Each structure stands twice: as structure tokens, then as C-alpha cells.
Amino acid sequence: MRFVISLFSTLLFSIITAAQQKPLSLIPYPVEVKQQEGVFLLKNTITVSTILPQQDWKPLFSYFKDEMKKLYSITVTEAAKEKQADISFQMRRMPTSGKPAYELEVNKNGVIITSNFSEPAFHAMQTFFQLIPVDKGSKKEIPFVKIFDYARFNYRGMHLDVGRHFFPVDFIKKYIDYLACHKFNTFHWHLTEDQGWRIEIKKYPKLTSVGAWRNGTIIGRYPGTGNDNIKYGGFYTQTQIKEIVKYASDRYITVIPEIEMPGHSSAAIAAYPELSCFPDKSTEYPKQCAWSGPTEGKQVQQTWGVFDDVFCAGKENTFTFLEDVMDEVLALFPSKYIHVGGDESPKAHWKLCPACQQRIKELGLKDEHELQSYFIQRMEKYLNKKGRTLIGWDEILEGGLAPNAVVMSWRGEKGGIDAAKQNHDVIMSPGNPVYFDHTQSENEDSVTIGGFNPIEKVYAYEPVPKELNDEQAKHVLGAQANMWTEYMKNTNKVEYMLFPRIAALSEVLWSQKEKKNWGDFEKRLMTQFKRYDLWKMNYSKAYFELKATVSPTQNYTGLLWKLESKTKADDILIYKWVKNGTSDGQIVSNKGQCERMINSSGLYYGSLQEKTEVKSLLKQEFFFNKATGKKITLANEAAKNYPGDGAFTLVNGVQNEKGFARTKEFLGFNGTDCEAVIDLGSSQSISSVIIHALTRPTSWIWQPRSAEVFGSVNGITFTSLGTTNDFIQSKSPTGNGLMSIVFNAATVRYVKVLVKNHGTIAEGNAGAGNKAWLFVDEMEVNAPNP
Numbered sequence: 001m002r003f004v005i006s007l008f009s010t011l012l013f014s015i016i017t018a019a020q021q022k023p024l025s026l027i028p029y030p031v032e033v034k035q036q037e038g039v040f041l042l043k044n045t046i047t048v049s050t051i052l053p054q055q056d057w058k059p060l061f062s063y064f065k066d067e068m069k070k071l072y073s074i075t076v077t078e079a080a081k082e083k084q085a086d087i088s089f090q091m092r093r094m095p096t097s098g099k100p101a102y103e104l105e106v107n108k109n110g111v112i113i114t115s116n117f118s119e120p121a122f123h124a125m126q127t128f129f130q131l132i133p134v135d136k137g138s139k140k141e142i143p144f145v146k147i148f149d150y151a152r153f154n155y156r157g158m159h160l161d162v163g164r165h166f167f168p169v170d171f172i173k174k175y176i177d178y179l180a181c182h183k184f185n186t187f188h189w190h191l192t193e194d195q196g197w198r199i200e201i202k203k204y205p206k207l208t209s210v211g212a213w214r215n216g217t218i219i220g221r222y223p224g225t226g227n228d229n230i231k232y233g234g235f236y237t238q239t240q241i242k243e244i245v246k247y248a249s250d251r252y253i254t255v256i257p258e259i260e261m262p263g264h265s266s267a268a269i270a271a272y273p274e275l276s277c278f279p280d281k282s283t284e285y286p287k288q289c290a291w292s293g294p295t296e297g298k299q300v301q302q303t304w305g306v307f308d309d310v311f312c313a314g315k316e317n318t319f320t321f322l323e324d325v326m327d328e329v330l331a332l333f334p335s336k337y338i339h340v341g342g343d344e345s346p347k348a349h350w351k352l353c354p355a356c357q358q359r360i361k362e363l364g365l366k367d368e369h370e371l372q373s374y375f376i377q378r379m380e381k382y383l384n385k386k387g388r389t390l391i392g393w394d395e396i397l398e399g400g401l402a403p404n405a406v407v408m409s410w411r412g413e414k415g416g417i418d419a420a421k422q423n424h425d426v427i428m429s430p431g432n433p434v435y436f437d438h439t440q441s442e443n444e445d446s447v448t449i450g451g452f453n454p455i456e457k458v459y460a461y462e463p464v465p466k467e468l469n470d471e472q473a474k475h476v477l478g479a480q481a482n483m484w485t486e487y488m489k490n491t492n493k494v495e496y497m498l499f500p501r502i503a504a505l506s507e508v509l510w511s512q513k514e515k516k517n518w519g520d521f522e523k524r525l526m527t528q529f530k531r532y533d534l535w536k537m538n539y540s541k542a543y544f545e546l547k548a549t550v551s552p553t554q555n556y557t558g559l560l561w562k563l564e565s566k567t568k569a570d571d572i573l574i575y576k577w578v579k580n581g582t583s584d585g586q587i588v589s590n591k592g593q594c595e596r597m598i599n600s601s602g603l604y605y606g607s608l609q610e611k612t613e614v615k616s617l618l619k620q621e622f623f624f625n626k627a628t629g630k631k632i633t634l635a636n637e638a639a640k641n642y643p644g645d646g647a648f649t650l651v652n653g654v655q656n657e658k659g660f661a662r663t664k665e666f667l668g669f670n671g672t673d674c675e676a677v678i679d680l681g682s683s684q685s686i687s688s689v690i691i692h693a694l695t696r697p698t699s700w701i702w703q704p705r706s707a708e709v710f711g712s713v714n715g716i717t718f719t720s721l722g723t724t725n726d727f728i729q730s731k732s733p734t735g736n737g738l739m740s741i742v743f744n745a746a747t748v749r750y751v752k753v754l755v756k757n758h759g760t761i762a763e764g765n766a767g768a769g770n771k772a773w774l775f776v777d778e779m780e781v782n783a784p785n786p
């Protein structure tokens with residue numbers, strides 16, 4: 001019996017060994033990984049020993065013990081003797097010129113984690129967690145391996161806006177845990193906004209008794225479909241903040257507070273109107289937004305955007321206030337860096353304010369940009385005096401950069417490039433691709449602020465711009481993703497927007513540039529998803545989304561509908577389609593893509609299945625008419641930003657249902673008309689044309705001024721068939737609508753459709769004086785009713 005068991009376990013050992021030779025699913029991927037044959041079995045109770053300094057070890061051990069219990073049901077105790085420990089934490093110099101680094105070795109005796117500081121020991125713990133199999137019920141066997149690792153960038157940041165929406169202390173801690181397990185080291189906490197002041201300041205209690213509360217919030221995407229009329233708010237007490245800063249520090253995360261100035265300060269002004277250039281002027285809000293409660297006096301904002309009422313730069317009391325606030329902030333946050341915002345601060349009030357104008361005159365400043373520069377420089381002096389360094393958004397470049405400021409580049413990379421060239425440190429945080437408030441799914445299932453930053457785009461991001469030479473590149477401290485929460489009302493949504501993109505960014509920031517490999521990351525991501533399941537995170541499954549393309553057939557006899565999945569090799573892609581409520585067959589493919597013909601109207605489904613689990617489901621309705629799938633040409637092309645799939649977009653049988661979220665469903669013309677000629681393939685009797693277009697004046701998109709249809713038998717001489725100026729808007733809030741032109745039946749082969757642009761946008765509208773956009777979706781050509 002003994003013999004049998006021993007033979008069996010040897011057999012098992014070699015099978016497991018082979019399986020364990022699969023590449024390790026580590027994210028972010030370490031600098032060096034050397035796998036060896038064999039595994040070490042973690043028992044239900046394991047012991048650790050350490051030579052790390054006791055004051056560091058206490059929180060490290062407590063964290064490690066708690067995580068091991070929570071995630072893997074393993075009890076960790078301290079070993080009585082170092083030699084007996086399953087995991088031992090050692091210290092020694094690393095060959096990294098003083099940069100924090102660790103080594104992690106798993107062999108038959110257990111695990112040895114060696115580092116030059118306590119911080120990398122914490123990061124080694126994260127790597128260790130990822131060596132433990134995630135599959136439920138599987139043995140806790142970790143592979144023999146030798147890992148050597150350190151971070152590429154010193155600044156690895158995630159931001160969270162708690163002004164637009166407020167999140168409780170427990171979630172902030174969770175968020176910090178999320179950063180920790182992805183080896184981030186900075187949490188940028190955006191604490192003050194137009195819609196709420198969130199940090200207790202004892203000297204100015206009204207900041208939170210008044211400024212932390214708004215009387216309502218707009219509903220839906222800006223400008224909203226109304227106001228919820230619900231009082232909303234919250235703030236963090238200084239005790240809670242200390243607790244959070246300590247919690248973060250135990251996880252080697254620095255919390256950088258942001259106190260916004262001079263803009264985005266409506267909430268502070270609501271509490272202390274004297275901070276405004278015009279204390280007696282009531283708060284203004286966009287006319288098209290619904291308001292809740294009193295409109296007199298200074299109010300906390302209830303909608304999103306940029307507001308003119310900012311801190312006065314002329315009056316001394318503004319600076320007294322901000323210095324007092326900073327005194328309390330600095331006492332709470334030991335961070336070297338303090339963020340003062342500086343973005344999106346309109347100069348309209350400063351232009352009219354006697355105190356601001358007096359300041360400009362006295363100091364001989366050129367304009368209000370230089371006044372903002374004075375504002376920031378004055379705050380910088382104050383912070384520098386206290387041993388801190390100021391960070392500001394890239395607007396702080398305008399009017400001259402404060403001498404020691406760090407620039408956070410968000411309006412693309414330009415601010416970061418300019419600042420680095422001026423020998424300033426920079427943190428890269430460009431909207432494209434690291435604004436995590438942008439959608440990661442092409443088929444948005446909830447409102448976002450717009451923009452499309454899918455995980456592969458985040459993964460491809462390189463924080464050091466090509467424009468910088470080696471010396472200048474040293475000023476790039478790292479990068480950060482931003483989480484603005486206008487459209488994240490609850491913690492579930494924050495997680496949904498964060499995961500799994502944070503995994504991609506962690507690799508951008510931590511892993512060596514040469515090691516980055518999307519194909520490899522994709523494979524490891526599959527295990528990361530399992531970890532997210534284990535850790536009970538709410539993550540987006542947009543990665544599995546099917547990419548659909550519609551194209552004409554060779555003879556213009558129908559449509560080709562192609563579905564592709566990102567992962568190619570192993571996926572079984574199953575197309576199922578349903579037409580008019582009944583099943584219409586299916587195709588199974590393991591090539592990661594599949595294509596079929598569509599010849600008539602109907603609702604079709606495509607799905608990506610792994611065994612029986614549906615990973616992704618795509619629904620598409622096709623609408624057929626005489627023009628669908630036919631050859632079409634444009635007199636002038638659509639604008640570069642909105643090219644759709646070229647002219648074919650207008651006859652691809654797909655009618656845009658989602659406003660402008662799916663930009664490829666329509667063509668955009670900036671100031672120009674849309675003129676198309678459709679070849680029906682043969683002469684046919686037609687009697688109406690319907691043009692689908694969009695209207696959304698707040699985004700400069702205007703309904704067509706008019707539409708006209710022409711017919712021809714030879715494609716050369718065209719006769720007008722009918723015209724209209726009427727645009728019938730659909731009831732949905734997406735701005736869809738149509739223009740219908742009905743005429744006496746005519747027999748033609750070629751149909752020319754001329755859709756006229758609205759022209760210049762009139763005064764009183766968004767974008768007044770600019771060329772309007774014309775967004776055209778689909779063109780239908782119909783036969784006379786029989």
C-alpha cells in the first residue's frame with residue numbers, strides 16, 4: 001500500500017510539474033523570471049520569519065496574514081525559529097544602485113524573499129499572492145521559481161474624484177488595496193470640487209457644513225433630462241483622513257491630496273462667498289440644466305462642467321484662507337507633493353473684478369494668465385517654505401510655470417513635453433488613453449463622459465514621449481490614470497471603470513519597456529480575471545466584446561457581417577442568429593472570427609462562448625431597403641475624426657441607436673454638405689428617401705438645413721425628385737432623427753442625395769461662430785407601396 005501511494009504521488013508530481021511549466025500569470029510582469037521544475041505545497045497553516053526592521057514588519061505581517069486568510073484561507077503565524085519558516089524575509093543590497101528591488105525564490109524548502117528595503121518586500125508579497133493557484137479547490141502549489149524585480153517608474157499613480165460623487169471610507173481603503181495589489185505607489189485624492197468640498201477643515205467649518213452638500217444632481221448625461229432633487233453629499237473628517245493615510249502608508253502608497261484652485265471652487269465659494277470676485281452675485285448654472293432648491297446666493301453646483309465663479313486673485317483674504325487650509329492639509333498628509341489643481345479656471349470674472357485688475361496693474365502683469373501664474377507661484381512659495389512640492393495640471397504652464405512645480409499633463413502629452421523641456425518634473429496623465437472615466441466598451445451599457453479607452457490602448461501607452469531626449473526623459477516621474485466620477489454614482493461603477501484597465505497600466509508603469517507584449521499580457525489577463533473573481537471585484541468584460549464589421553459583398557447583393565474576438569487561437573466562437581423571433585442557425589469557429597451574409601431585415605445575435613459560458617453577446621438589427629449594401633460614392637469625404645466606415649456607412653443596413661457613442665455608425669461633416677450617389681444596380685421604381693441624421697447643438701451637431709433627392713438612369717444627368725426642410729427628431733434623448741422625402745414614383749438606377757449642413761452656429765449657442773457639424777447615419781431608398 002505504501003508503495004502504491006508513493007508511486008502515485010511521484011506520478012502526480014511530474015504531471016503537475018509539466019503543467020506548472022506554463023508561463024506564470026504575473027501582472028505586472030517582473031524584470032526576470034526563471035522557472036524551475038517542481039512545486040512547493042502551501043499547507044493550511046504556514047510560518048514566516050523575518051529580519052526586516054520591527055516597525056516595518058508589524059504592518060507588513062499584519063497585511064500578509066490578513067490577505068492570506070481572506071484570499072486563500074491560509075493561516076500565517078510567525079516561526080519560532082528562522083530555519084523552520086516556510087517563508088523567510090531577508091534583507092541585502094540589490095544590484096539596482098539603491099533602487100528598491102526584491103528577489104523571490106521558491107524551492108523545496110519554501111520561499112525566500114530578499115529585498116534592500118521594506119517597500120520591495122511588500123511588492124514581493126503581491127507577486128507571491130499571484131503564484132498561488134486561483135482555481136477553487138486546486139492545491140495550493142506554487143512553482144519553483146527565481147524572480148528578480150523592481151519598478152520602471154517611481155511614480156505609479158491612480159486618482160479618484162470624490163467631489164462629483166462621494167465614496168465612504170471603507171471604499172477608499174478598498175481602492176487603496178486595489179492600487180497595492182497592482183504595485184501602484186501613489187493615490188491622488190481629488191478632494192475639492194464645484195459639486196462638493198470633501199475634507200474637514202477645522203478653521204472653516206462651513207466648507208463641510210455647507211460646501212459638502214448640493215441640493216440635487218442632474219439626471220443622465222449632461223445637460224441631463226432633469227434633476228433628481230435629492231440632497232447629496234458627504235465629507236471625510238480629519239480623523240478618517242489620518243486613518244486612510246496610515247492605511248495607505250502601511251501599503252507603501254503615498255496619498256497626494258488635491259485642493260483645487262483657483263477654479264472648480266464653487267463649493268468653497270458657496271461656504272465662504274467672500275472668496276469670490278463677486279460675493280453678492282448669485283451662482284450661475286447652465287440654462288439647459290435643471291436646478292433643485294434655491295437659486296439665490298452662492299450655491300454648490302448640481303451639474304458638471306467648468307464655472308466662471310472662481311477664487312478671487314486680487315483679494316488678500318483668498319490667500320489667507322488657502323494658506324490656512326494648507327496648514328491643516330499639510331498636517332494630515334506627509335506627502336512631499338501637494339496638488340493644487342490649476343486646471344479649467346475661466347478668466348471671465350477676473351477680467352471684470354476691480355481687485356484682480358488692481359493686482360495685475362500693481363504687479364505689471366500682462367494678462368489674466370499671468371495672474372493665474374502669480375496665484376500658483378504664490379501658493380508654491382508657501383508650500384516650498386513648508387518643505388513641500390507643488391503639483392498642478394498642465395494649465396499652470398500658461399502665463400509662466402512656478403519655479404519648482406511638477407506638471408501633471410492631462411490635455412494630451414504637450415504640457416508634459418513642454419515642462420520637461422523646461423527641466424520640470426512631470427507626471428503623464430493624458431486623457432487619451434489614461435482617463436478611466438472614458439468607456440472601455442464600444443457598446444456602452446451605462447453613461448460615461450465619452451471617449452474610448454479600451455484596455456489594449458492603455459497597455460500600448462508609453463509614458464516617455466518621443467519628443468524628449470534622454471536628459472529630458474528623466475523628468476518623467478511616471479504616469480497616472482484619472483477617475484473622474486461625474487458618471488460614477490456608486491462604488492460598483494468605479495470598480496467597473498477601473499478593472500481590468502488598471503492591470504494594463506500597472507504593466508506600463510512597473511514592467512520593463514522591452515518586456516511589454518500585448519499577446520502575452522492577454523494570456524495572463526485570463527488568470528487576472530479569475531483573481532478579480534476571487535477578490536470579488538466588479539470588472540468590465542469589455543475585453544471579450546466582439547468586434548463587428550459590416551461590409552459590402554463583391555457584387556453588392558447583400559451585407560457581410562463579420563464578428564471577431566480579440567483572443568484568436570483557443571476561442572470557440574459561436575454565432576447564433578435569430579430572425580423575427582426564430583432561430584436561424586449557427587456557425588461554430590475556432591479562428592476567432594466568423595463571417596456571414598445578411599440579405600434581409602432582422603434581429604441577429606452573435607455570441608462568444610467558452611464551453612457553455614457566454615462571454616459576450618452582440619445584438620444587431622439590420623434594416624434592408626433598396627439602397628442597403630449598394631455601391632455608394634461621396635462627392636466630398638467626411639471629416640477625419642468621423643470617417644465611419646467610409647461612404648458605405650450610409651447604406652450598411654445599421655441604424656445608429658446610441659446617439660454618438662458609437663462614432664463609426666455615422667459620417668461627420670464639419671461645415672460641409674453630405675452628397676452621395678447610390679447605384680441601385682439596375683433601374684427601379686422608387687418613391688421615397690429617408691435620411692437618418694443626428695442633432696445635438698450642445699456638441700455643435702446640428703440637424704441638416706435641408707435634403708434633396710435626384711434621380712438618374714445613366715449616372716450623368718440627374719433630375720430633382722423632391723426636397724424637404726423637415727427634421728423629425730426621435731423621442732429618445734440620443735438626438736437621432738430623420739428627414740423623409742416622398743415623391744411621385746420614378747424609375748432610376750442612380751439616386752443622388754444632397755444633405756445640407758446647418759452652416760455657421762448662431763450667437764447664444766454652444767460653439768457660436770464656428771461651423772456646425774452634420775452627422776449622417778443611414779440613407780434609405782424605398783419603392784412605392786404596392
Ligand code: ACM
Pocket residue numbers: 343344393410
Ligand atoms: C482635468 O481633467 N480637468 C484635469
Ligand code: ZN
Pocket residue numbers: 276277311312313314315349350353354355356
Ligand atoms: Zn477678483
